[in-house]
Amino acid sequence: MNIIVLNGRGHQSRLLRIPRYLPVALLSLLLVVPVLLGAGTYYAMYHWGEPVLDQRMTARWQDELEAQRGTLSEINQRAEEELRAFTLRLADMQARVLRLDALGERLVDVAGIHSDEFDFSTPAAVGGPELPDERSVAYTAPTFAEALTDLAVTLDRREQQLSILERLMDSKRLAERTELSGRPITMGWLSSRFGQRTDPFSGRLTTHRGVDFAAKEGSDVVATGGGVVTYAGQRWGYGNLIEINHGNGFATRYAHIKDIHVTNGDIVRAGDVIATVGSTGRSTGPHVHYEVLKNGQQVNPAPYIARARR
Template sequence: MGFLFALPFAMGASGYWLAERLADEGILDLNAAKAWERDLSMQRQELQQIRKQTDQELEALTLKLAELQAKLLRLDALGERLVDVSDLQGEEFDFSALPAVGGPELAAGGTIGGPGVLGEAYQSPEISQVLDQLAERINSREQQLEVLDDLMSANKLSSDTFVAGRPITKGWMSSRYGKRSDPFTGRLAWHAGVDFAGKMGSDIVSVAAGVVTWSAPRYGYGNLVEVNHGNGYKTRYAHCKELKVKVGDIVRKGDVIAIMGSTGRSTGPHVHFEVYKNGRTVDPAAYIHRKPR
């Protein structure tokens, strides 16, 4: 860069000296010498302009390099944090290591083992090359983060739609699944769910994420909410005092979907909880005590 700065002055001084000497010796007339001086002056101005432009471009490239390095550091920090809080294998997403690359060595002409770049001495990379390499690292990190995000989203969706837990926040199990004496007739009858008794007005929550497919009174159930969780699973919450969702709503695991009551065929405030698998009722106890994912 110092060479560019000194070059116009050196050219101007030597050009002026050479023009004067040629004019004195009669080899070059005075007008031609002055024209030569004007050309040299214009060239000197052009060189100064080039130097100024080069300095500006170098400053811009340096700033861009700093921005890219800062972005890479943020991506690495974010990636390491996501791996820490997830259950994924850290070895698959090592953000502290350089991206693994490889391939056969090619000469400048594109042939393996041929003459060309392989035999040339190492030269310091240009700033543009450094920027390109940094951009490649950033792209690699972004691809890793996209894969990591997809895996975490899949794990989260699987965890949310996994049927597990109790449909109440407070209360106790008052009747189990299977044969029992009917509370109204005293005869032996089949109970297709479990009952959780509690305080009138207590929250009833969804045991997994899903879509509401019923939210209205239903014969025998009183006010009923039914949620489809996919993979052949759906759950029912009956005898509600108040319904908090409507058909088509998307609910998350733990969302309040109704308020405990005693509507329909009921002897007191409770929620009748059913679990369906592939269209048939199953014992909810296996899902109530299921370990969440």
């Protein structure tokens, strides 16, 4: 092989002769040398150096994998146990809701309250505007925790309803116990009505601020409603007097009585015997002067007496 070399000016040239085997030798050298270097490096690392993955490391990795499998199995078992516990708790709470609903409906019937105010058979009405950015959100099923939370909220709501219902029933029972009705005597007759009359002592026209019930001396005088005794003693014009506060601005007075069976601060119920019929004070004979006061003013007792006949 010949190579012609020209100088920069192109006036002179030189001929180089290259042996024919030289290119083949160079190519062989470029291929053989890397192969020999790679083989030598592998041989040196395999025989003289420490292996990258020896048996001890492989065994250690296998032990770690087994430990991770055991941990994962324990986690799965614990998750299944918790799921069963959640399921039992959910079933128990649902049973409680059913019992509360049944009890609430029964109490509403017993209390005579309109069912629209305490409807335990339908879910509570809820609502609210939909936000624009929520319309594109896809529906996702509630988790167990969310289901338990919703059920706990339902239980709280039912307990609040029952608490309100209990207070209403207590108020109704209290009102029934303190409501004025009937006569202050067990036997006797109405001898003087409320309003204008001729005074039995002066003969002048006066206002009678109560009603009189004539009865046998020593017979029972009863409270016409439940309340607290606020006065039990003598008072001018009334003779022996008992005054009972019934709440809500109502009070009753029982005058001209003989024997007083209660003291200040005593709690009485409707129908309790509080005294005996007498003729103390400004009186012409055995009777009970009965007054009903509303916010401190005497009112006609006739409507309250008539309640006992309804």
